[in-house]
Amino acid sequence: MKFKILEEIVNFYVDSSDFNGISYWRLKEIFGIGEKETNYDPILVELISEGKISVNYTLNPHIKQFKDFSIESQ
Structure with missing residues (x-):
């Protein structure tokens, strides 16, 4: 399953x-559709820990910021 998620x-x-x-x-x-409830979060955490994927928690998910800048520092 880990490989399928990464793929x-x-x-x-790449197709975007x-x-x-x-x-x-x-x-x-x-x-998740058509399957019993499964939590894939541990697999995602593992992929993040391995450096294979990253996560973006910003308001605009289409821009990966290198650093979150506060309004004061801008």
Whole structure:
């Protein structure tokens, strides 16, 4: 399952015309429909720990910021 998730993430990124990443909710939709409730979070955490994927928690998910800048520092 870990490889299938990583493959889906990579394919979504490469096939995107603007190289946007896939959302967590989209992954849940892809792997959760038609299956019993399964928590894929540990697999995602493992992929993050291995440096194979990254996570973006900003308000605009289409822009990966290198550093979150406070309003004062801007």
